[in-house]
Amino acid sequence: MSAVPSEDEVLSYFDTLSNWGRWGPDDELGTLNLVTPEKRMAAAQLVRVGTTVSCAWDVGGSPAAEQPFGPPQRLMIATGQGLADAHRVQLPGRESDLGSGALEHLGLVYHGYTVTHVDALSHIFWDGRMYDDRPAELVTSPFGATQLAVTALRDGVQTRGVLLDVAALRGVDWLEPGDGVSPDDLEGAEERQALRVEEGDVVLLRTGYGRKVRDRGPDTVSTGGRAGWQAACLPWLRDRGVAMIACDTAQDVMPSGYEKVRQPIHSVGIVAMGLWLIDNCDLETLARTCDAMGRSEFLFTLAPLRWVGATGSPANPLATF
């Protein structure tokens, strides 16, 4: 059985699991270099019934205990209100009673524990450096991430997706805060689901949080923690050549038990490995679909916004069967 690594071991991961320099001097893709055209082609072959399922929560519709920067803003600039009135007040700028429309300003801080989003490789620093030894100083107030921004994913991500349902493996509705998922769990899920995670895959980890939040409301992460990957999964993920991970929590089990590397999946994964993360997925419909289909692999598609300088993007990841 896999033991929980000591903090010194986790700190050593910054060296032993490092992908710095692995894909050339100007790399912006990190582990997504492992997705080859062949991998994409093979993934497309998994589309055998033509069903597409979202792995995201509604923006502004997910239950949220903590939103330190406030809720997503959908601020209307024009609406249809007043158009039902036969004797309307004449307003400046409303040229015609016939053609008109609605539009809005959208604004949000997507990083956190609520919105489904992808983390770009510029989101996390360790000791003043980003992935591939880039200075953290390259992320600035006026220009955002001048390297390793989310625009590295301009052409999206398409590859094989694999759901690992650890809640189902353990026979629980959901994992509780502090429950860490170990490599044994991952391999147990593989065995139970009769598949094997391979190079270039996106692995979606289900802890059952989607069910929990619907039944019990959201976790208060800052005080109570959350379920998620243990640090011990990091060597496993690198060994298997996983291209991207997604989770129904914000990845790291919290509390992690470490003082310095409080969120090893974020710190080691993003900075050392160049591993891409999709946080706060809703995997309940996906899990039900996998059960109904009798398979846990599918074509996975991520199409992030190509926002210049952004350290990630809100997203709607899709699984196609």
Place this chain on the structure above:
Amino acid sequence: MSAVPSEDEVLSYFDTLSNWGRWGPDDELGTLNLVTPEKRMAAAQLVRVGTTVSCAWDVGGSPAAEQPFGPPQRLMIATGQGLADAHRVQLPGRESDLGSGALEHLGLVYHGYTVTHVDALSHIFWDGRMYDDRPAELVTSPFGATQLAVTALRDGVQTRGVLLDVAALRGVDWLEPGDGVSPDDLEGAEERQALRVEEGDVVLLRTGYGRKVRDRGPDTVSTGGRAGWQAACLPWLRDRGVAMIACDTAQDVMPSGYEKVRQPIHSVGIVAMGLWLIDNCDLETLARTCDAMGRSEFLFTLAPLRWVGATGSPANPLATF
């Protein structure tokens, strides 16, 4: 040769092309009802080399003459600045010199002539009604679109995409403002590209604007107009069962020549037909890829943000070959 329809004819389209009631009383999908599982499966078979190409501009990176609501905002909340300094000023709240990260607020008004985005069926009204006879009043300041919001696309769009390259058909670098694309153009492009638009397809119309904006800078639409679809294409699009249209301009040729229905593609298309629109695409890489591949059909994927109450979403549409 197809004649430009009179305004009375265009007004009659609200009846003759109407899809109101066609897909049941609570329909939210409009023409996307035409995308069947079989269609999706067949589209996935078009992935034969594993190449994915974006049809979007960078957000905040596209040339823009007119942005009445200002440019997209990427406002940093935390950056890496100051982390390179060996003798740093001690700041409140910076617990550790080791682990830290960057995050930001993103905000924008995506409707307009700049950002690649999808219009939801709640974006346009005609005579106080939305698609399927819903009152425009259902789009309100506090709640946004309480029906026909972009969340109707929660599971994304996947189907066959077809590029119709009318600039190439005409042998020009780009169509000029006011140049309308006619059904003859569409069929000419079909013939030249040796394919036929079929039910459930997404049709991407290239006017060459992506090339023009790179060579000459952006059109000032409000004074000079733009290239785009003529109203005469509407019956053609309905006849062929097109599920969604995308364009490198904002769809409607401008000026359209009509007094009341100034933007027939938006007004008739969205309100009467329930037709989904993706505005302001960048189709240059797509066109080059189609040329290189010797085919103009591909798996098309749209994964809009599932923003509650929004009348559309910024998006990064993908074409996979």
Place this chain on the structure above:
Amino acid sequence: MSAVPSEDEVLSYFDTLSNWGRWGPDDELGTLNLVTPEKRMAAAQLVRVGTTVSCAWDVGGSPAAEQPFGPPQRLMIATGQGLADAHRVQLPGRESDLGSGALEHLGLVYHGYTVTHVDALSHIFWDGRMYDDRPAELVTSPFGATQLAVTALRDGVQTRGVLLDVAALRGVDWLEPGDGVSPDDLEGAEERQALRVEEGDVVLLRTGYGRKVRDRGPDTVSTGGRAGWQAACLPWLRDRGVAMIACDTAQDVMPSGYEKVRQPIHSVGIVAMGLWLIDNCDLETLARTCDAMGRSEFLFTLAPLRWVGATGSPANPLATF
């Protein structure tokens, strides 16, 4: 002793206390018409020691239990981070190591229970009407308040301010949620403080909430209510010719006990009387200053932002002794 009026009585105030038409057909000033040049001159004579005291909370610094639209946003566009580093990373756009600066985006929803702000006469409707019988429909999504906006106060407000310290009158540290201030309280405070409220005055009502929030944290208004003016004060305020009221809560005692007119001070005061309100003041320093000075009258100055179409403004009201 003054009785609490029935809801029918409060409803009758819409007629009996109405100022509609009182100041001509195009009035935008409501009760601020009662501030005359003579009043302003006399108020300036109250400046006898040259001490100015703010009546506002810091924006983003006040304790807040409820902020449904999120906290105020101060989003930096340029900062000084990185400038201490002798060996700086060269950044695009940073021309010089010498001259530079900081700037930011500020954003907020000021209405609510937290930010010190003035309500314009367009903030509240009754039965589809605003003050002076203007249609509520004149406040629109694209244009905001096309009449009765805060720009009516473009030249600010200067007049005599009077603090009525009802917490001190009652000998308590603060009034509790649900404690209503009656006309007897107002007259008791006048007597205790040896002054009389007169036409054109701004009356600042202290319930002690500033002390409570510092000692106990903020009230959760939506569940627990708040101290404030009883509806019975409305005839008193009109009778005395009060030009503006300010309070350390959001004016209305909550719950008010009324079903239809849940917030009589807002509804009757703003809509019928054209009374200007300043919500969520911090009156603790002011109260201490009044005690030290041995007087409760001063030159009052309000200089709201002249924001086109806004239904109010965050503000920093000043008292000068």
Place this chain on the structure above:
Amino acid sequence: MSAVPSEDEVLSYFDTLSNWGRWGPDDELGTLNLVTPEKRMAAAQLVRVGTTVSCAWDVGGSPAAEQPFGPPQRLMIATGQGLADAHRVQLPGRESDLGSGALEHLGLVYHGYTVTHVDALSHIFWDGRMYDDRPAELVTSPFGATQLAVTALRDGVQTRGVLLDVAALRGVDWLEPGDGVSPDDLEGAEERQALRVEEGDVVLLRTGYGRKVRDRGPDTVSTGGRAGWQAACLPWLRDRGVAMIACDTAQDVMPSGYEKVRQPIHSVGIVAMGLWLIDNCDLETLARTCDAMGRSEFLFTLAPLRWVGATGSPANPLATF
């Protein structure tokens, strides 16, 4: 006649005009230390007719050639639209047809050439330092200005204001871009207007830009420059003990003619002298009022928003006669 100083002279101002340390180790007020209670009392005596005049433009209403961060945002969350309709669509959350109201989100970047605003002492850096030798690094993305923020002005500014009308002195409607105001101009205006600038005064400099922008539209500052103070005024301002300056442009004549210190009023004024600046005033009504009153001195009041961490504030400065 005063000569334009060389760049070396201007650079020497950082030493010769410095107020660093002058008002103690924790000073946040800079030149506003020169406003004494006596000064405030005397200023209040200037209120002799009870007329108050704003020195600000409307926010969102001023003509603007350049707004790199977009126009001010007034984004409505609730409006009165739809309330005029007798047969209203029932909307979720609209409890009552009777009482309702309007509210909005306000957002802006006030620094620049458009919005009337005060610069806090944290707005400008020189060689990595702020006023009083504070490190520029104290202004951070997450916390804004942790020292020298606009909250230093929490109790506002009240003192004597003096309008110096250099456009009138020169007999022109307005000064043109590049026209610098010299100490001779200031003294000429003093003589013409029969007053003398004294310690603790706020000096408001009229170049006539308010008239120009109404007649000709806004200057395009980035290409054409603007009228404003010459660097030679800096010793004059320090010599006279001016507490704050306001201008109908953004202070510095542009182009200034200097390579390193492009905006000496901002750089030397704010960083070395701790001088407070109010940019982009509208002084036309004030000038007309001074003419009508036959005097150019008045009670000046500034009540900035007390926004935690902000490097300034949009403002509505008032002049009372």
